[in-house]
Amino acid sequence: MSFAVSSAGHVSARYLRAFARQPYYLAVTLVQPVIWLLLFGHVFERVVQLPGFSTASYIGFLAPGIVVMTALFSNGWSGMAYVTDIDRGVLDRFLVAPVRGGSLIGGQLAYAGLLTLLQSLIILGLGWISGASFAGAGPGILACLLATLLLGTAFASYSNALALLLRKQETLIAMVNFLVLPLTFLSVTFMPSALLPGWIRTLSAYNPVDWAVQVSRQCLSGTADWGYVSLHLALLALLAAACAYLSTRAFGAYRRAI
């Protein structure tokens, strides 16, 4: 057990060192969310005057959605590192060592989670500077981070598993794009539930992106329905655990294919 944990830690450290050598990568991952939050947020700022919005600042409304969307994209690319490792023969080297697949995945997810936390805090900070107020304060921010982290973990696992199964960057990019934007639009990211068309509202109830945005927005604005929040945090945790487990199983498929 202790070997499983310590080796996972060393795997995380490997990603962290690479990140520390290219910290500007963080800025690159923040270009898109800043455009969404600041440009999109300002262009549509008067949308909050529609009946159905219960907030005065569209940027404040948008911020949790952009936090979640950024986590989706960022974690979606986590499989790219696996494809590189596969091409380089690094993964094969790890797979003939005694280290477990669970430690390789766990270490990667821990790193991806840390990156997600960092990005989320920066986006929330930008939102706050731009006039959003987070009445939910500390606990609200923690709940938002937790929901985002869990969804990000699920999505990073999905990406890692695809990387191991498909072993091609192009296919991975297509599969990630195939999910991220549709899932984002089939949720309350840009519009409150009351203003969504009925069929989207129905679908969104089954959409983990919607769960994460709802939880984050409710908790950040200090209007949490704790029954809803705890149920959906639990669902997100289950989803993350299931995806993480399945991604370790993808190593088996990889071994059979090579």
Next chain:
Amino acid sequence: MTNATVTAGAATLGPGLAIEAVGLTKTYPGGVRALRGLSLQFPLGSIFALLGPNGAGKSTAVKVLTTLSRPDSGGARVAGYDILSEAEAVRRAIGVVSQKPAGDLDATGWENLMLQGHLYGLAGAELKRRAEQLVEVLSLGEVVNRIVKTYSGGTQRKLDIAIGLVNRPRVLFLDEPTTGLDPDARAEMWETISRLAREGLGVLLTTHYLEEADQLSDRLAIVDHGEIVAEGTADELKHELRGDSVSLQLTDEPPPDSVEAALAAIDGLLNDRSYEAGWLRARVDNGPTALPALLAALDGAGVRVSSASVARPSLDDVYLSHTGHAYNALQEN
């Protein structure tokens, strides 16, 4: 060169087999039969080479023997452990240098060595000492704190070997270790590999260079289409060809009848002879003594010779005789 040995401190290397594989088969999804009953064995402290062109099944054999992938049937013991039921023990006992340089490009050589040690459960001062030792033995001192991306091809390969040795393996797999290296780097690599075997490691080497298998291995096997078609020491394989090859170019392409008549007197001397387009080729037990007799017989019958050559059998000849195709022609495909 240093006196530090690479295997010092490893578990006692008693006499024993490095690898014992029987009837390995593997068919990939899509129907490519990469292995069709591959069997081999060789002892610790020796170098065994799998020689064959790309696509012959060498790398698949390495993947199966290193527990990276599983065979469809057949089995093997590596360093005494079963690759299927004792995969974990096999992994601890082997080092693997795969075909592609497998260092993490964005990390330093030292960080690569440390991570590799951690993945084998090594840590602390013990790991640090081991890594320092390997850096010294493989002469990586100048570059070890630089990012691997900046290394030359030869240096990357040396780092790969250091990485493969961190866990003090008893059996080392080298999958085409010198492909793409310049002659100097290749010579240095050969020297390193020989030293490892002298220190007691079992080394399984795959290569598509005939010369490399010839120079480096204690025993070698020729792999063709997923199975071993010939096995032995390089000398044994060459001897099986029954002697040296003699090639004579005859002036004015005399008709076969007259050549046959000229050779009648020395019929017992020549094996496997052929005559085509003015070229007479044959195998003789001893080239230097047979050649004058051959020339005299031809001269006595009025057949004139414009050139003559004698060659010790090469692995290329061995390859040709066992697979039915010349090695170099295959490489160009």
